[in-house]
Amino acid sequence: MPLTDRFIPLLNASGIDRGILDDRETAHIAADGQSLLSRRSIPGLSIKIDENRESTKVDIRIARDTHIVNPVHLCFALLHGIGSQNFSVHVVLEPGAKADFISHGLFANAQVVKHTMHKLIEIGDGAQAHFTDSHIHGLSGGIEVNSTAQIKVGKHARYGADFSLTSGRVGWLDLNESIQADDYAVVEIVSRVYGHDDDSIKINEEVSLNGRFSRSMIKSRVALEGEARADIVGITEGRAEGSRGHMDCMEIIKDQAVGQSTPVVKVSHPLAKITHEAAIGTVDKKQMETLIAHGLSPEQATDMIVLGMLR
């Protein structure tokens, strides 16, 4: 049976249209562990892959002023319950290019799994890139995710990222992202994670607003139950005239879970401004009572509030 045939049920189970692998106008790569199952380049977007048992390297380059219409799908999976995956992904958007990326981390079968991802993303002047990174984990919690990303956002360029891990157990998550923004660049990053049992979540997101009138938003939404732990660090530095940054962290805590949020604000230019807000605590009483008064049980109300926050 072809590897891709084994991959399809995993896509289906994750609610992902299998047609993305067949569509000739949609670029993609699909990997099981270190093995590349499938890939497709399209005009204006080239994919080069250097398969290696230790660490597979992927280079994606989008040519100058090319607008990629369909999202680029990056599927990283482990079909088996035990194993590891180590990828280095280098994405370059040349000036004026535009693309959306949807990254699927498919680890629903994970029992003892380690997924390591190193990303280097270069967004040229006037280019735009948005990454939606969605992980689907199983219920065992035996997964370790270690992800680092370094991103350079050029003049008048835009970078957006939306990471979510709200399905299944988180396991052990260590997410590090460091972003450098040039003049008039715009950065918006969102992370949403739902921790259960003894899950451990560490998120460290750092934005340096190096360019004049660059802007950023770091938004974190975390729900924790059982004995889960989360440590969220957001760092924004305003280094140039007119740079504006904001950090917004919200954590809902249930049971014996423990959440921590550390916003770090640095300003090294008198005309820069960075703000932050953080709220950590149990489910908001006013929200709860409003929903209960409309007929939901306390459990239903809690679910609606938590899932809404993570949406």
Next chain:
Amino acid sequence: MALLELRRAVYRVGQKNILDGLDFAIDEGDVHALIGTNGTGKSTLARLIIGSEGFRLSSGQIVFDGRDVGTWTMYERAQAGISMVWQEPALFEGISVRDYLSIGRGHADLSQCLAQVGLNPDDYLDRPLDKSMSGGERKRIELASMLALRPRLCILDEPVSGIDLVSVRSILAVIRRIQQNGSSILLITHREEVAGIADKASLLCGGKVVMTGVPDKIIQNYKARHCVVCNGRECDYAAD
């Protein structure tokens, strides 16, 4: 016939009786206004009726549809048909107006409910119920939820606060529509034009209902600051 009765209700916080042997009843199908100045315990009374966490009578009874619900949880009371619109409704992340209005709605037409409170369904059904919404918009959506939910008893706590002056009349019409949908309404207000639409009104002062009757008469007494309980010596109402 009374749908809701409070009998000799006492609610004590520390040494102070917020409610002090209060007797109060709402008849089935009525809009019943509860009037009183700020701080007289109107919202506290609402929280005691809805069963908000931490709000239980020190003594006395809350009887709803013939059953003493004083020890019931808020969920049990909501299941029995008691619902409420808070003075400042909660905001939510990631919950759309459609999601919210769909809670327990039965067969209500959500678009119609929104249109009836003066909001265009095309603009609002998929909007998030978050801080991007103004206080007036949020209040209208809360009233729309009562049109959709059709509770047996709907408690409206200051329903026109946050509503611009020119829209007050339309909100009062919505309150009548909620009544026409089959809900009885406890209308908590300190504004006479709002109380004026009620079938009955009661004046709350010094932890007691000091007067119940037709709204015009109660409003006159309210405006005259004539307190039959403390004769101007003790209660917030008289001291105002």
